Amino acid sequence: MNYLQAFILAIIEGITEFLPVSSTGHMVIASAIMGIGKDEFVKLFEIAIQLGAILAVVVLYWKKFFDFSKWQFYVKLIIAVIPALVFGKLLNDFIDEKLGNPIFIAVVLLVGGIILLFIDKVFTKPEVHHEAEISNMSAFKIGCFQVLAVVFPGLSRSAATIIGGMQQKLSRHAAAEFSFFLAVPTMCAATGYKLLKGYHLLNAENVKLLLFGNLIAFIVAIIAIKSFIGFLSKHGFRVFGWYRIIIGVVILALYFSGTPLHVS
Template identity: 40%
Template sequence: MDWFYAIIYGIVEGITEFLPISSTGHLILTGHLMGVPWSKEVKDTFEVVIQGGAILAVLAYYWRDFLKIRHIATDRSQQRLWTGVVIACIPAVVLGLLFGSQIKELLFRPSVVAWALIVGGVLIWLIESRRVQPQVHDIEQISAPKALMIGAAQCLALLWPGFSRSASSILGGMLLGLDRPTATRFSFYLGVPTLGGAALLDFLKSRELLGQIGLLNVLLGAGVSFVVAYAAIGWLLRFVSSHDFKPFAIYRVVVGALILVLIAAGVIGNGSLA
């Protein structure tokens, strides 16, 4: 059954990684509902490593844009863009290195994730209701200070598991004057070093754990994640071009409430997942 679990995990990861609905929350719910027999260590490592498939989907979707980086020595717009991406990564890298293990130990539990989904949903609704006139319509126009503040907003997902990295970075961008498509696209770009680095580090540190379920199953999960995430990226970009994020706000509150109900009913335990 390991191959079946790998496929389902890949589908859930691919759909939820870049949508503002928290891949962490959905993977927790998926693992518990399927009764995956893997140890917590194996599940945690597998979930992080298959993020690599979602990251490859971003590289594939924007391959023409990423190729432009070869002109960074002479192209001012490329310099501004990638300087902003690097700067935005700094808060998460620092926070993860200093407090990552403590956050996992203390906060990585279903009830915390459920409340993060609910509170994040409410914040999405409130931010969308403010109707702020966007001033930035291209990721190459994002200034270094704005990039740093978006990176700081992204840290909310590290401090509060289940809040969603994409939600925190997109909402941070919108509050700073980015329009929805620009904030969404910058979140995709920002995910490449942030999630890619985490996936690679986890694989190198814990690859022996993945041997318990087989390399082919890991590749299967990452491959499914790649295909589904590629489709999800295209869909989300089309969606935000003409819709706001309020449907995601409603969805988050419903899923968060469902997790709390399942915890109360004893279907999902509320112990640490780290």
């Protein structure tokens, strides 16, 4: 991997991590197209640069994350992240296998896109508009929705948790913000686990690439988060649904045209 490739993957991570379009699916396919998808460090890089995106959330919502008087906020995040940690560990081999299957990712993108086309018409009467109004049970149920994204690469953690929030009667705005908050412990755990498993890959040059990638992901994620909240509140999910469908079709077209997309 060179710095240009790292730059491209980091931009993809920063833009897509908090959008309901699957950052993992985009990075896996992009790395395969660039011919670096089979590299073990690249697989580590794709997970580890999530730290930059995490930092963007913490910086933008620093008052929320560092207001220790509101301990209930942290309890909700712990409750919500537990299902993903459990199933992520139990199904690690299955997940790794599906990450290397472009057909699986494309199909999940397509199905998720079709769902997003209609999701705004399903949840039309939100009752919860602020994080403080979310109950512990609702937080747990949103965390269960997140498991779907863990088990089915390409679904999008953001899409799953936002839809889970809306199913719990959160407004689009509140659901998106809680999805951002939940991303912090979820991605910290995933990144920490990946780094522990792949620490032997961290030579001096690779560490520089990781620092560079995290910086780019951080900058791009800040812009993406600010833009997404406003867009989602006004326009809903439909455009993201069509985007996912187009990307899914493109991946299938590339695969069946003979473009090498296998990454494992």
